[in-house]
Amino acid sequence: MRSFRKELYFNLPARRGLVNITKDVQKAVDESGVKEGLVLVNAMNITASVFINDDESGLHQDYEKWLEKLAPEKPYSQYQHNGYEDNADAHLKRTIMGRESVVAITDGRLDFGTWEQIFYYEFDGKRDKRVLIKILGE
Known part of the structure; x- marks a missing residue:
């Protein structure tokens, strides 16, 4: 069995980005x-x-609207977490959208269903962030 590790690095210019x-x-x-x-x-x-989901711009806009309804960024004072930071909404949005995805590898290719793509979604940008890719198999 092989094991492979790689990191991707991000510093998005806006608070949120996909x-x-x-x-x-x-x-x-x-x-x-x-x-x-x-x-x-x-x-x-x-x-x-x-x-994982479809790469369609209307759907991306729907995520923004839906997440903002569920965990609005402002007013910052609505969250107990906010004080030193103003990112409580970002923590909640991450909980809703999930931490990770696992994909099968078949014949050296990502084994997706129709239209599936992998996305990184940032809810508190303008800072250095990273994504871990961990691969196990033969």
């Missing part, structure tokens, strides 16, 4: 040499998410 990282993850699979196995893609910050 990045399709599918090609980056496939590149890591290629580098690993694994033909059959699993890849874990994990946001390594408590205010960011990795998830």
